[in-house]
Amino acid sequence: MPTLNVLFGSESGNSEKLAQSIERTAKEIVKQAGEAHKFDVAIKNLKDVKVADLTSMEHAVVVISTWGEGDPPGTCKKFCEDLFADKSTDLSKLNYTVFAMGDKSYQIFCGCGKQVDESFSRLGAKAFMARHDSDLDYDAGFEPWEVKMFTKLAPMLK
Ligand SMILES: Cc1cc2nc3c(=O)[nH]c(=O)nc-3n(C[C@H](O)[C@H](O)[C@H](O)COP(=O)(O)O)c2cc1C
Numbered sequence: 001m002p003t004l005n006v007l008f009g010s011e012s013g014n015s016e017k018l019a020q021s022i023e024r025t026a027k028e029i030v031k032q033a034g035e036a037h038k039f040d041v042a043i044k045n046l047k048d049v050k051v052a053d054l055t056s057m058e059h060a061v062v063v064i065s066t067w068g069e070g071d072p073p074g075t076c077k078k079f080c081e082d083l084f085a086d087k088s089t090d091l092s093k094l095n096y097t098v099f100a101m102g103d104k105s106y107q108i109f110c111g112c113g114k115q116v117d118e119s120f121s122r123l124g125a126k127a128f129m130a131r132h133d134s135d136l137d138y139d140a141g142f143e144p145w146e147v148k149m150f151t152k153l154a155p156m157l158k
Pocket residue numbers: 009010011012013014015016064065066067068069070071073101102103104106107108109110111136
């Protein structure tokens with residue numbers, strides 16, 4: 001059975017909250033579809049994930065914020081530093097998208113989400129949907145993004 005990995009990097013909880021919403025929606029899709037469409041959902045804090053763990057994933061949605069001046073959230077700094085420096089891990093089995101959280105008043109808007117996207121792509125992963133860069137009013141854009149994301153992703157989870 002396929003697994004949807006919902007990966008989040010969060011410092012003050014916003015990205016975690018959206019990741020939990022994606023997990024809930026995914027479970028609801030499975031519940032509604034019954035036997036017709038079954039897949040597992042695994043939600044993971046990127047502070048507990050290693051770059052090597054990504055090689056066993058086929059489907060991932062990443063929600064990650066930016067802190068400092070374009071830096072990763074402090075909680076998953078190690079994961080991000082390893083990922084950004086990685087030149088050899090093979091992520092060619094991975095289909096992913098990124099919901100980047102930020103604030104347009106900062107110079108490096110959504111810098112961390114952009115670097116995660118670029119790193120996944122450099123390591124061979126394929127984006128099933130273009131990255132979404134979200135300003136502080138993320139609630140407004142999240143729901144339509146989630147609908148669009150599951151419309152694209154659901155057929156791949158069969
Ligand atoms: C001290 C501080 C630094 C920040 N730096 C950036 C930044 O460089 N770029 C950006 O786009 N957003 C920046 N942000 C905005 C956060 O990414 C945004 O508030 C986000 O929703 C936080 O999500 P989280 O709770 O999941 O960590 C910063 C916020 C704070 C409080």
